[in-house]
Amino acid sequence: MKVNRTEMEQLVKDLISHASVVNTQGEREMAEVLYRYIVELPYFQQRPEQVLLTRTYHDYQERYNVIAYVRGSAVQSSETVILMGHFDTVGMDDYGAWQGQATDPDQLKHIIREYQLPPEVQAHAHSEDWLFGRGSVDMKSGVASHLYVLKHFAQHPEELQGNILVVLTSDEEDSSHGIRSALKDLRRIKEKEGFAFIAAINSDYTSARYSGDENRYIYVGTVGKLLPTFFIAGKETHVGQVFEGFDPNLIISELTREIDYNPLLCDELYGEWTLPPVSLKQTDLKPFYDVQTPLTAFAYYNLFVHSWSPDQVLEKLKAHGLRAFERAIETYQERYELYGKLSGTRFDPPPIQPRVYTFEEYYQRVKAQHGSTFERTIGDFCQHVVEQQTLDIRSYACRVVEQVWKWDKVKEPVMIVFYSNLYIPRVAVSEQTAEGSRLIRAIGQAVEQVQPDCPKPIVMKKFYPYISDMSYMALSDGEQSIHTYEQNVPVWGERYRLNVEDIRAINVPVCNIGPYGFDAHKKFERLELTYSLEIVPLLTYSVIRHLLAAA
Structure with missing residues (x-):
C-alpha cells in the first residue's frame, strides 16, 4: 500500500x-x-x-x-x-x-x-x-x-x-x-x-x-483504571466544643497523604510500572455554612493497574485506609492532650476505634441489623436516583453509601471504601x-x-x-474479581453496568x-x-x- x-x-x-x-x-x-x-x-x-x-x-x-x-x-x-x-x-x-x-x-x-x-x-x-x-x-x-x-x-x-x-x-x-x-x-x-x-x-x-x-x-x-472511593463519617460538634467531635476532614486529609503519589500503589507486570495514584476529588458533604463541624466526607483517587484485580486493590486500600484512620486518631489525641496542658483543662478524649469496611462488608453488616425493609428502601432509593438520569455516577454512588450509613445503628466514625465509576x-x-x-x-x-x-x-x-x-x-480479570468489583459499586441500573458478557464475547x-x-x-x-x-x-x-x- x-x-x-x-x-x-x-x-x-x-x-x-x-x-x-x-x-x-x-x-x-x-x-x-x-x-x-x-x-x-x-x-x-x-x-x-x-x-x-x-x-x-x-x-x-x-x-x-x-x-x-x-x-x-x-x-x-x-x-x-x-x-x-x-x-x-x-x-x-x-x-x-x-x-x-x-x-x-x-x-x-x-x-x-x-x-x-x-x-x-x-x-x-x-x-x-x-x-x-x-x-x-x-x-x-x-x-x-x-x-x-x-x-x-x-x-x-x-x-x-x-x-x-x-x-x-x-x-x-x-x-x-x-x-x-x-x-x-x-x-x-x-x-x-x-x-x-x-x-x-x-x-x-x-x-x-x-x-x-x-x-x-x-x-x-x-x-486498567479503577476509581477507589472513600466515604468517611466522623462525629459532628459545635466549633466551640471542638474536641467533643471528630472531624472527618482530618481522616480524609491523612488518607490523601497516604495514597497520593505513593509508589507502593504502583503495579508492575512484564517489567512495566503504572503511575502512582492521585486524588481526583476530596470534599466534605456539608451542604451549607454553619458553626457545626462536618459529619461526613468523600474522596476518590485515580488508580492504574497492570496485574492487580479489583478485589486485590480493595484489600490494599483497606490497609492504607486503616493506617490513615489510625494516624488521624493519634493526631487528634496528641493535639487534644497538648491543648489540655496549655489551657489547663482536663484531657478526656472520647474513645475512637478505626473502623474500615468495603462497601460489600458494610452493606451486609447493616442488612443484618434491619433485614428486608432496609434492602427494599435502598432499592427504591436507587431507582429514584436512576430516574433522575443526569446525576453524576460518582455522586450517585456516594449518595447510596450515605443512605446505607444512615441505617447503621452504630454511630461511631467509620470509613467505607468502594468503587464509584465503571471499571x-x-x-x-x-x-x-x-x-x-x-x-x-x-x-x-x-x-x-x-x-x-x-x-x-x-x-x-x-x-x-x-x-x-x-x-x-478483552478481560484479564477472573470471574471472582469481577464479581467483587460489582458488589462494591453501589449503583443500580443498566447504564452503570460493566457489560462483562459482551466483552467476553469479543475477547x-x-x-x-x-x-x-x-x-x-x-x-x-x-x-x-x-x-x-x-x-x-x-x-x-x-x-x-x-x-x-x-x-
Missing part, C-alpha cells in the same frame, strides 16, 4: 473541521459525516448492508457509532481484524480567544505563530511537519488512518485472507458509552456473518514518554497464548518491514499508558498503533504529520497483512 500524503492530510483537516465535542450535537453530526464518507465508497455502494450507523444503548444522549466491514476475497475465511477508534474530542474552552479557530488547523497555526510561546511549541508552529487543532492527535488523525486503510482494502479485497471491520465510536472522552454499546453490535455482526475476531488495532494518540524521548511507540495491551479493565496480552503470540509476531514483522522508512525508532511496549476503549475488548488481544504528537487535551494539541499520516497507516496495513495474508 502506498500512502497519498496529500489525501491523508486533507482527510485529517476535514475531520478536525467538524467539531465533535463529547456530549454535544457535534458528536452526533460527526458520526453522520463518517457514515457518509464510507457509504459513498464504490465497494460499499454495492454492499450498503456492510455499513451501519447504530445508536448507543442505555444512553441519556442521542449519539451514534459507525461500523463497516470488508470481506477478503483471496480466500474465504472467518478470521477478522477489528480496527477501532473514537471520533469525539474534549471541549475547546482551553483555547480561550482562539476557540473559533480550534477546528481550523491552518488559521490556528497562523495565529499561534504570532505569540511568544515555549520554544518547542514555537518550533512546531513554524514547521511544515506539524498540524495544530482540537482532535488533531486525539484522535481525528487515527480515525483518518483507519479510514484510509479501510478504503484501500475496499479497493483491494483480494489482498485479504479474512476480513477487516472498522468500528468508530462516540463518547470515549466521558464514559465510553460508544464502545460499550458497540460491543452489542459487534456480537450481532459476529453471529450473523460468522466472523471470528482475532485481534483489535486501536489508533489513539502516542507521545514521548519522557523529555528527549525520540521513540515512536506501539503498545500491546492497555492499562476500565486492564488488558494484558501474553506471548504465552496463541492469539497474543500471533499479534505480537505480526507487529514485530510489520515494524521490521516499515522501520527503514521511519527515521525514528519504532518501539513495541506493553500496556498503553492512557485510558482508552481498548479496555473493553481479542489489542494493540495501539497511533499518531504521534503532543499536548492532547490542551490548547497546543498538535500532530507530527510524517509519522502520523505516512508511517501509521503503513504499520496498520502491514500488521493486518501479516495477520490476514493472502496465500
Whole structure:
C-alpha cells in the first residue's frame, strides 16, 4: 500500500473541521459525516448492508457509532481484524480567544505563530511537519488512518485472507458509552456473518514518554483504571466544643497523604510500572455554612493497574485506609492532650476505634441489623436516583453509601471504601497464548518491514499508558474479581453496568498503533504529520497483512 500524503492530510483537516465535542450535537453530526464518507465508497455502494450507523444503548444522549466491514476475497475465511477508534474530542474552552479557530488547523497555526510561546511549541508552529487543532492527535488523525486503510482494502479485497471491520465510536472522552454499546453490535455482526475476531488495532494518540524521548511507540495491551472511593463519617460538634467531635476532614486529609503519589500503589507486570495514584476529588458533604463541624466526607483517587484485580486493590486500600484512620486518631489525641496542658483543662478524649469496611462488608453488616425493609428502601432509593438520569455516577454512588450509613445503628466514625465509576479493565496480552503470540509476531514483522522508512525508532511496549476503549475488548480479570468489583459499586441500573458478557464475547488481544504528537487535551494539541499520516497507516496495513495474508 502506498500512502497519498496529500489525501491523508486533507482527510485529517476535514475531520478536525467538524467539531465533535463529547456530549454535544457535534458528536452526533460527526458520526453522520463518517457514515457518509464510507457509504459513498464504490465497494460499499454495492454492499450498503456492510455499513451501519447504530445508536448507543442505555444512553441519556442521542449519539451514534459507525461500523463497516470488508470481506477478503483471496480466500474465504472467518478470521477478522477489528480496527477501532473514537471520533469525539474534549471541549475547546482551553483555547480561550482562539476557540473559533480550534477546528481550523491552518488559521490556528497562523495565529499561534504570532505569540511568544515555549520554544518547542514555537518550533512546531513554524514547521511544515506539524498540524495544530482540537482532535488533531486525539484522535481525528487515527480515525483518518483507519479510514484510509479501510478504503484501500475496499479497493483491494483480494489482498485479504479474512476480513477487516472498522468500528468508530462516540463518547470515549466521558464514559465510553460508544464502545460499550458497540460491543452489542459487534456480537450481532459476529453471529450473523460468522466472523471470528482475532485481534483489535486501536489508533489513539502516542507521545514521548519522557523529555528527549525520540521513540515512536506501539503498545500491546492497555492499562486498567479503577476509581477507589472513600466515604468517611466522623462525629459532628459545635466549633466551640471542638474536641467533643471528630472531624472527618482530618481522616480524609491523612488518607490523601497516604495514597497520593505513593509508589507502593504502583503495579508492575512484564517489567512495566503504572503511575502512582492521585486524588481526583476530596470534599466534605456539608451542604451549607454553619458553626457545626462536618459529619461526613468523600474522596476518590485515580488508580492504574497492570496485574492487580479489583478485589486485590480493595484489600490494599483497606490497609492504607486503616493506617490513615489510625494516624488521624493519634493526631487528634496528641493535639487534644497538648491543648489540655496549655489551657489547663482536663484531657478526656472520647474513645475512637478505626473502623474500615468495603462497601460489600458494610452493606451486609447493616442488612443484618434491619433485614428486608432496609434492602427494599435502598432499592427504591436507587431507582429514584436512576430516574433522575443526569446525576453524576460518582455522586450517585456516594449518595447510596450515605443512605446505607444512615441505617447503621452504630454511630461511631467509620470509613467505607468502594468503587464509584465503571471499571476500565486492564488488558494484558501474553506471548504465552496463541492469539497474543500471533499479534505480537505480526507487529514485530510489520515494524521490521516499515522501520527503514521511519527515521525514528519504532518501539513495541506493553500496556498503553492512557485510558482508552481498548479496555473493553478483552478481560484479564477472573470471574471472582469481577464479581467483587460489582458488589462494591453501589449503583443500580443498566447504564452503570460493566457489560462483562459482551466483552467476553469479543475477547481479542489489542494493540495501539497511533499518531504521534503532543499536548492532547490542551490548547497546543498538535500532530507530527510524517509519522502520523505516512508511517501509521503503513504499520496498520502491514500488521493486518501479516495477520490476514493472502496465500
